[in-house]
Amino acid sequence: MAFSSNAEYVPLTSQDNDAEALDMPYFRHPKHRNRWGRIDDLDDYFRRVYHFWQVKGFPCYLLQQVLELLHVLCFIFLTIFVLTGINYKAIVELSPQRLRVEDFAEKFFPGFRNMSNGSLPHVEGNHYINVDSNQLDLWDVFSFHDFLSGRSNALIYIYAFCALALAVHRSVRTVHGAFSMWRIRQFYRDVLELDPGEMDNYTWPQVLKQLLKAQAEHHISVQSSKLTELDVHHRILRFKNFVVALVNKNVLPVDFQVPLMGRRIYFTEQLKYSYELILFWASSSPFMDSSNLQKNFHSASPEILANGMRRTIAWYAVISLLFCPLIFMWQLFYTTFMFVEMLQQKGREFGLRIWSPYARQRLRLFNELDHQFNLRLGKAYTPSNKYINSFISPIIVVLASNLKIFAAAILALIAFFTFVDEKFLVAENVPLTITVLGVIIAVCHALTPGQGDAADPEDLLNDVVVNTVAGPKPDWLGNAHTLEVRREFGWLFPYRMTFWIEQLISPIATPYILFFHLRPRSLEIIKFFRHFTVRVQGVGDVCSFAQMDVHHHGNPKYSQSKKHQHSSHTGENGGAKGDDGGDFGNDHSSGDGTFSQSLDDGKVEHSLINFSMRNPGWAPPSSSANFMKSLKESAGEDALRMSGSLGSMTSSMRAPFPDSSMMPHTGNEHAMSQSIPPSSFSPRSPPMASSIYPTLGNPSAAACPGNAVHAFQSLTLATSMRQEEPEQDAQTGVQSAWSPPVADQALS
Secondary structure: OOOOOOOOOOOOOHHHHHHHHHOOOOOOOHHHOOOOOOOOOHHHHHHHHHHHHHOOOHHHHHHHHHHHHHHHHHHHHHHHHHHHOEOHHHHHOOOOEEEEHHHHHHHHOOOHHHHHHOOOOOOOOOOEEEEEOOOOOHHHHEOOHHHHOOOOOHHHHHHHHHHHHHHHHHHHHHHHHHHHHHHHHHHHHHOOOOOHHHHHHOOHHHHHHHHHHHHHHHOOOOOOOOOOHHHHHHHHOHHHHHHHHHHHOOOOOOEEEEOOOEEEEOOOHHHHHHHHHHHHHOOOOOEOOOOOEOOOOOOOOHHHHHHHHHHHHHHHHHHHHHOHHHHHHHHHHHHHHHHHHHHOOOHHHHOOEOOOHHHHHHOOOOOOOHHHHHHHHHHHHHHHHHHHHOOOOHHHHHHHHHHHHHHHHHHHHHHHHHHHOHHHHHOOOHHHHHHHHHHHHHHHHHHOOOOOOOOOHHHHHHHHHHHHOOOOOOOOOOOOOOHHHHHHHHHHOOEHHHHHHHHHHHHHHHHHHHHHHHHHHHHHHHHHHHHOEEEEOOOEEEEHHHHOOHHHHOOHHHOOOOHHHHOOOOOOOOOOOOOOOOOOOOOOOOOOOOOOOOOHHHHHHHHHHHHHHHOOOOOOOHHHHHHHHHHHHHHHHHHHHHHHHHHHHHHHHHOOOOOHHHOOOOOHHHHHHHHOOHHHHOOOOOOOOOOHHHHHHOHHHHHOOOHHHHHHHHHHHHHHHOOOOHHHHHOOOOOOOOOOHHHHHHHO
8 A cells, every 4th residue: 555645754763762761750759659659551540540430430330340241151151051051852853732723723713614624725634733842851951961971062162161261361350350440449539539439420521630630749640740631531542543543544454355246344343353452462563561662663674573563463363263163153142142132122223223343443533532432423323324214215115114014914913813812822933924024024114214314415414424523435525415425334334234244254354354454564554653653751652643733644625724834843732743853754764655644534633623622721732723723713704704694684584573483484494494403502512513624625615515504513613612702702793683592692
């Protein structure tokens, strides 16, 4: 894979890294010599602090871990029980007592026996209904005799041994995690001064504020005298930021050409775990611990490092291949149990889609915590379903709606017969028929759109992108109605069944992808870490994209002006300046090819806006601060221009009708109400400003559909981030009678 760019990075020297990683003095005041003054792995500790807040305290954490352990143990027992604990021969050879069909039908239709002898076809004597079974002892069917006597298949014993080892490992982790979380509970009580029993009443900004305050007194981070919001997020999300950048830069293999199927996106949980294991924890990993690169990573030849990584990937591929049957067996039973559980739910839920593991890397912003990211995806879930359903073929809708009626009619008839005589349920093929009809109704119900699902694809996808802050393709605007954009979005938002099938074949596909796709990219991976890793004082080595520095990683497509790029770049407050004092330029170690410094969809800019809004006390670097100032000025100009035109429109509509309830319905009211979602003005959920960039950075986007929505979101952004005095706002002289309170205050 080739990368091109007009600018290149200057890699940090290993001498600078070693000096800071190994010889950093510890700042410790004598009165702060306590157990909180020196924590070995601060990344893991901060992750546990965040996780403690996520699970809402120690009792919830302990209960969740114990139940998950019981879940694993129960699953292991069930799989071994199904494989070895059932005497299938006794069940097959069971001879049930049977009842003739005509005898059962005589109960529902008197005279059926006489009719069948006359006008109706004769019912053969070998048609029966099972009504009872011979007496059979339970232990004749359920027995572990063969397993305990050593007469089972060798693969069964290997699976049982691995499952037992997994159970022991999970038990040890549960006990160790409980002790660690108890220490975190004491940390909340003694250091953060928060009641551990009231975690559901605290927000994460409150916890973060107390954590930054505790640094001044207890010196939790001994490598720096001060902590910032970005430092904490770097430690919690260090490796996740790298994975997000690797996926968005197409360094990790997720896009494949499959024979007879064409282009496919394949990225499963097992594949993601294998990538992280190789990149961050293996012996040839660029990292020597949780926060620092290898000592010789910048001085050694990239080819030598790549050769070591190739050998490691090959070994992991071979190990994955050896354990493939066991992992596949585990996945098969797990998928089966989950499938049965889904059948018990509503039919429409069975056919709903979920966000794929690829979407969770493609759509995630840098320095975005799990609960924040899940909140965004949750808001985009309903419009995503509506957008996908808008592409269902009308023929399929007609067939599904009618087939659902036929299947429901047959089920109603079976229910009637069962109500008359419950023995009908044990008739031959009746349980199978009920199951098949239930699946048909569920699938048809999922393929039948609801009454409110019909809408324009452009508007629906715009509602999705408002929360995902990234479209399925860079050129999605104006092309949401095309099948190509729909296919790209389908890889982000697949069916549950598709997700399960991909997870099921993952044990087979993972060794192949590791050996034939990831191993050839070892040199690119090494170069990526050399190009896009910077050292932050007191934090360690982090992904340079996570610094959210628009000076180095800003996308020109989303920039209003370049004047902020000429400002000084000092590296303060998490700046991305190199330790040698120079800006990043040429990579002297690569020699061939360069990396593009920016990402598609303005991910760095979106990440900067999102982080600034969620952490208003954080001071960004000078270049990023200038970008935010330029963005607010541009958004303010668009807000004034748009509010002026709409204010004159509403005043002309309002003048003859003092009472708004008497205003005639001209159709414009509906258009304006659709263009201004009330939730966008809520101070609790500030807008992501995802859709204002095409309008601000691309003048030609004014002619694109949905431009009114972009303009109103620009107005919302300017309202939420406005810092001018009320007297300056009053100079506009514009007030809209129908605007929500937040907009009224900003424009009054």
